[in-house]
Amino acid sequence: SYIWLRDHCREERSFHPQTKQRLIDTFKIPSDYRPSAARTTEEGLYVTWPESAFESSYESFFPWSFLAEHAYNPPLLRTKDLPSPLEQKVLWTKEIAKDVPTVTYEEVMESEEGVYEWLKRIDAYGFSFVSGIPGTPEATEALIRRIAFIRETHYGGFWDFTANLEHGDLAYSDVRLEGHTDTTYFTDPCGLQLFHLLSPDHTHLGGHNLLIDGFRAASVFRTQHPSFYDLLSTLPIPSHASGSGSASLPSGVHMRPLRRFPVFNHDENGELVMVRWNGDDRGVVGGEAFEGKTMDEWYEALRTWEGILRSDEAQLWTKFEVGTAVIFDNLRVLHGRSSYTGTRRLCGAYVNGDDYRSRLRGLQKQFGEDPRRKALQELLKSRFGVAFVGKGKGGAWEDY
Amino acid sequence: SYIWLRDHCREERSFHPQTKQRLIDTFKIPSDYRPSAARTTEEGLYVTWPESAFESSYESFFPWSFLAEHAYNPPLLRTKDLPSPLEQKVLWTKEIAKDVPTVTYEEVMESEEGVYEWLKRIDAYGFSFVSGIPGTPEATEALIRRIAFIRETHYGGFWDFTANLEHGDLAYSDVRLEGHTDTTYFTDPCGLQLFHLLSPDHTHLGGHNLLIDGFRAASVFRTQHPSFYDLLSTLPIPSHASGSGSASLPSGVHMRPLRRFPVFNHDENGELVMVRWNGDDRGVVGGEAFEGKTMDEWYEALRTWEGILRSDEAQLWTKFEVGTAVIFDNLRVLHGRSSYTGTRRLCGAYVNGDDYRSRLRGLQKQFGEDPRRKALQELLKSRFGVAFVGKGKGGAWEDY
Incomplete structure (x- = not known):
């Protein structure tokens, strides 16, 4: 769905890099909203939206790792590909x-x-x-x-x-x-x-x-x-x-x-x-x-x-x-x-x-590793060749 | 199930009248536990249990209203018989x-x-x-x-x-x-x-x-x-x-x-x-x-x-x-x-x-009526001819 794309844009005008809150009014996106162009870089996917009543022309950004994790049609990654939380308990x-x-x-x-x-x-x-x-x-x-x-x-x-x-x-x-x-x-x-x-x-x-x-x-x-x-x-x-x-x-x-x-x-x-x-x-x-x-x-x-x-x-x-x-x-x-x-x-x-x-x-982010997060990172790298985008454009997005 | 009966006894040695906590160890009741006698009064049902490894001979008590509300085979009263909580909202x-x-x-x-x-x-x-x-x-x-x-x-x-x-x-x-x-x-x-x-x-x-x-x-x-x-x-x-x-x-x-x-x-x-x-x-x-x-x-x-x-x-x-x-x-x-x-x-x-x-x-109990509780009370009275046992033997049991 194109609305999903616009709704989940990781660009900082649409998605607050600190609070990770959505900054757009999803429900004003026109039902027939469609990108007019797209381009790819090493970092991820850029999608251009046309001028509309919703907004003036706008470019969205999606890190590859974000798309690899959240794509749904078909899903690229399933929960069962990751070690279960119970497996990490002793x-x-x-x-x-x-x-x-x-x-x-x-x-x-x-x-x-x-x-x-x-x-x-x-x-x-x-x-x-x-x-x-x-x-x-x-x-x-x-x-x-x-x-x-x-x-x-x-x-x-x-x-x-x-x-x-x-x-x-x-x-x-x-x-x-x-x-x-x-x-x-x-x-x-x-x-x-x-x-x-x-x-x-x-x-x-x-x-x-x-x-x-x-x-x-x-x-x-x-x-x-x-x-x-x-x-x-x-x-x-x-x-x-x-x-x-x-x-x-x-x-x-x-x-x-x-x-x-x-x-x-x-x-x-x-x-x-x-x-x-x-x-x-x-x-x-x-x-x-x-x-x-x-x-x-x-x-x-x-x-x-x-x-x-x-x-x-x-x-x-x-x-x-x-x-x-x-x-x-x-x-x-x-x-x-x-x-x-x-x-x-x-x-x-x-x-x-x-x-x-x-x-x-918070402490895992600061000092260590969330074992599931680490497994996800390794999977994204080995299966899709993409790394987490931790900083910079699109922000650190591991948190939601 | 006879175990259900013994487990839910409202007599105060089995069920604390103030805290409404269960005072017996349910899981020590023998699987084949069966009453040896039963008698009825205006208040409710008395059931006698025989001497066993679990306890010496014991008489349980169940107010009629309790049985009318909680009987399950067949159920005597169904949630849909009562006004829904939403109906009481404005x-x-x-x-x-x-x-x-x-x-x-x-x-x-x-x-x-x-x-x-x-x-x-x-x-x-x-x-x-x-x-x-x-x-x-x-x-x-x-x-x-x-x-x-x-x-x-x-x-x-x-x-x-x-x-x-x-x-x-x-x-x-x-x-x-x-x-x-x-x-x-x-x-x-x-x-x-x-x-x-x-x-x-x-x-x-x-x-x-x-x-x-x-x-x-x-x-x-x-x-x-x-x-x-x-x-x-x-x-x-x-x-x-x-x-x-x-x-x-x-x-x-x-x-x-x-x-x-x-x-x-x-x-x-x-x-x-x-x-x-x-x-x-x-x-x-x-x-x-x-x-x-x-x-x-x-x-x-x-x-x-x-x-x-x-x-x-x-x-x-x-x-x-x-x-x-x-x-x-x-x-x-x-x-x-x-x-x-x-x-x-x-x-x-x-x-x-x-x-x-x-x-x-708490305030409803003190000053007013919980409308659902009131409807339940009226239903028990009109359908089964029984009144809530609010005090006395078996205690006030409206609360769980």
Whole structure:
């Protein structure tokens, strides 16, 4: 379509080189708009548009790499030509205990490269430890803010919390919690969560920290039980938070996502991008939602999935220690805890997934490589003989 | 399924009456679990489970209304038996200018009922004005916090902003902006947005405020162009924010949602729940995304949709005034502005959609009626002769 060409012109009068925003009013392009001429150079394709009511004569520019990546009739490059995002993750079992991903507080606080090393580990493994943290909430809060601002929820922002038996609410008690992801009742569940123990470790017994690689568990489940995986990928489950309210929501907590989501959530290419799983916050499945499905099959699928999560090999148990925080990607890694006795003081915070991923992309551009971007670059070069146009005319366009 | 029954027991040992959380470990219920007895009362159904490895003998309780609502084989009640959420909205054209939804600052600040009156208008119309606000950022911030805490983004939290021609960035300039929704590049776009003019209105000319009812526009579009509506409901569009960064994201802004979303987003019942539309932040559509689709058809669909948005009858233009704020639901109402000259000072903030809807539900429970809930109540009574069990055994269970 000629409109597609004009709409996607990479020339800086049509496409802002810094903000990468479209600067033309697409819907004023005449339906019968057609180029009057075209020429090619080493850099790319130049297309001339005739004088019209829309604009005076204009020349558009398209880098070859842009056309190679985005051409659609026929498509020159398909998503499946690139390594899948999942292939770049390190899927792990409890064996990872032998060599847990770790960075030091010092390196994260002292340089952007240190933050990049940290986020690389979270990206690859879904979690990372940070050692050598001063045992104060202030130091912990400064640490998490190295990634991005804190996500406020109805629970507040940065939290610093002592749970003991005197408080009656079971959700904040000392009981064992099975592996789950947090905030399944938000439209966009919290992306990262950090925990740090502040009180000396000898004041409580138990309360160990459980992490499970949800992407590995999903991969095992998909291979062994494809029809169950399919059921849990398509059947939307209600979830909710319902409580007595907070300072910011005085009329009570009546939280549920904008729409129901399944356990396994995929992107437009069919890639797994989020595991949403919290048995306790599950709402009522029933009514017409189950027409044509067997309730028994659904429970059997859930039981099988939960069995993988509870298998010994899936579960990484670690002891909370003062000075060592754990951070994990709540869209991939499930967490839980064993029961404990005594008191303890934990602090922590959430970061939005969007902001975390934006930070990671920025650091990849600055210090490293996005492996998929690199694979794309190599493919464009080997298959079409074109290189990315990073700077200059048409601008850096890797970002949208 | 007997497991469904045991899993959904409303007795308070299985289901926490305050937090509405499940208190049993569903996955330890034996596959062959079966009740040994059942009895009925005026209130509901009691089911007795035999002694087992899972638990000692136990009696479950289910209010009749719960079973009427959630029974699935056969379903007793279908979503289509209830008025659709869209039917409870007031869809509007520019004619609403004659009587715009408004509340006063005083009533919102002084009572929870005032907040409820405000949120009822936002719920019904997708926007509301608030008059009589002191002309300070502090008063404006206190106003928005009556709904919930402010959503922080990479732009910050509460903002207080003067744009003038000396700043080069087009996004913060004085040019006309066509109707759009904000933050299409977030996985969960901002739910509510509030604007309040702080500088005297004679210091600038133009800069009027445009609001468009996206749900009405979608409804017109769906009726007149069903296949275009379908295309824009299913074809996911990339969107992004790409900029030079901020204090909280020093490595730059590289924002995009977890997955691509279409323009029209529906829930599990096929109800329209979100319009996502911002032509400037649209990324590149192409590559394999368009296999089997016609690019020309897509542009024609977009042009037709944009034509409805730009039609005179769709557009409500109002003048910003010191002391009167406008707040709108960014998932439904598109906003824009005319170009202006001179300088002006605007302040405002975002609130999460989840938190806004939670606040509305809480106030409905306290002071009013959720119309759908009320319709459900009437249906249960007339069709099955059962009333909601609001309190007492089984607890208030309306909330999940």
